[in-house]
Amino acid sequence: MTGIFLLLLATLPVACEGRVNLTGSSLTAVAGQPFTFTCSSDYGIYRYAIWTAQLQNGTSLFRVRSYIDEECRYYFNTSDIYNFTCPRHGPFTMTILDVDYRTHQNSNWTCLVEPPYFRSNMVVLDVNVPLKTINLLTSTTHVLNLTEGDTMLLVCETNPTKPPSNITWMKDDDIITTGASSSTREDGGLTVTVGRLTMEVTREFHMKRIYCVGSYEETILRTNTILLHVDVPLVDISIINSTNLPMAMTENEDVTLVCETNPTRPLSTIIWTRGNQTLTEDVTSTSRASDGAVVAVSMATFTVSCDDHLSRIQCSGFYKSTRIASKSQTLFVHCIEKEDISGPTFSAGVGVGMTICLVPLLVAAAVYILWWKRRNTMKDKTEPPESTDSAAPRQSDDGHNTNMYESMDHSARERKDTAYEELHMQVYENTVFQPTGSLDHVIREDV
Known part of the structure; x- marks a missing residue:
């Protein structure tokens, strides 16, 4: 009987097409949701309807008949996949209860009604696949520990959809655009959307919640969140009141030096050293908040002595397993005791x-x-003074010259006692004694 019916169906004139109209409940079906076909005719009474489906896994025929009670009579094994209505005075319907993309995508549908055995137009079923899930693939824990300057890479992925979904990265309630990118890959005719967030972590991300949001038409889904914990490392430490030259001071003078680190998270620790010795005198440690981190501050107060002359003071910061030392400050001590000595x-x-x-x-x-x-x-010896009596040398009785100075007065003798005595002696030495002369004559002339 069925064979005869199909043969008659195949031999119907083409001109009869168009007397029966097949429509769908929407332009596209949605996977996982129902979809209804409606088969209507220009005639008001329906007896039989034959539904033909050319599916991905083969062709299926579904013949139904309407009775007075308008209940459908089936000429096939019924299933839970399809549902039929058979109103005697209205169009027949066929509903796919759960559209499956793999089965129903691009399937061809027609219907034929009796009377007058007219065949409907063909409807090609287009199936969309909505957004069902979105996952943060790199999220293994709810807290992600990072250090400022680290490169953070997070990957978010949707299920295969048609058409593709969109992904947006969020930081708390703010959209992240810097470092955010999106790509797709094909999966059996569907599209998987992959979102990536690649960026250098800054301290502003500390205690922020990161997640991604997927959107598909009117559907909005969000992933679980990651709480970022960003550490700020120690990179710098310095004595803020140090000088490039040796610091001049006096023995027994009190000196206070202040050392600071850059803002760190968690707080760094500071110690002071003088040469190879750790300062154990008055050292005070404090801290202050700065730019989302904490600045470690240490003040060292000590009394200098002569032994500190040309010694070097230095502070060091400790952060986890990192140690950084400041530039050293040289002390130039003026020692009072050494100056007195x-x-x-x-x-x-x-x-x-x-x-x-x-x-x-x-x-x-x-x-x-x-x-x-x-x-x-x-000079006085070699140049005798002129005589007032005569410039010529005096001659003795026998005609010889006598070398003596008679013109020297008494004051000259007192001034030139030594010279006078020498001259006097010279007179005696230069006087020539004759046998006939007398000593008195010589003495008188000398006087």
Whole structure:
């Protein structure tokens, strides 16, 4: 009987097409949702309807008949996949209760009604696949520990959809655009949307919740969130009141140096060293908030001594397993006790030095004076003064010259005692005694 019916169906004239109209409940079906076909005719009474489906896994025929009670009579094994209505005075319907993309995508549908055995137009079923799930693939825990400067990579992925879904990255309630990208890949005719967030972590992300949101038409889904915990490392430490030159101070003077780190999270620790020794005097540690992190501050107060002269003071910061040292500050200590000791020594040294320098000068001056006196004395000897009586030398009775100076007055003799005595002796030495002369004559002439 069925074979005869199908043969008659195949031999119907083409001109009869178009008398029966097949429509769908929407332009596209949605996977996982119902979809209804409606088969209507220009005639008002329906008896039979034959539904033909060319599916991905083969062709299926579904013949139904309407009775007075308008209940459908089936000429096939019924299933839970399809549902039929058979109103006697209205169009027949066929409903796919759960559209399956793999089965129903691009399937061809027609219907034929009796009377008058007219065949409907063909409807090609287009199936969309909505967004069902979205996952944050790199989320293994709810807290992600990072360090400022680290590169964070998060990947978010949707289920295969048609058409493709969209992904948006969020930080709390703010949209992230920097470092966010999206790509797709094909999966059996569907599209998987992949979102990536690649960025350098800053301290502003500390205690922020990161997640991604998928959107598909009117559907909005969001992933689980990740709480970021961002550490800020120690990169710098310095003595803020240090100088490039040695710091000048006096012995027993109190000195306070202040050391600071860059803002870190968690807080860094500071210690002071003087040479190879750790300072254990008055050291005070404090901190202050700065730019979402904490600045470690340490003040070291100590009294300098002469032993600290040219010593180096340094502070070091400790952060987890990291140690960073500051530039050292050199101390230049002015020692009072050493100055008191060195003062008299310096004066005595100056006195001795000046004495040593003056002795040669005094000796030279004395020698010069003696030389000058000697020179003047010799000059007086070689150049006798003129006589008031006569410029010619006096002759003795026997005609010989007598070398003596008679014109020297008494004051000249007092000034030139030594020269006078020498001249006097010279007179005696140069006088020639004759046998006939008398001593009295010589003495009178000398006088």
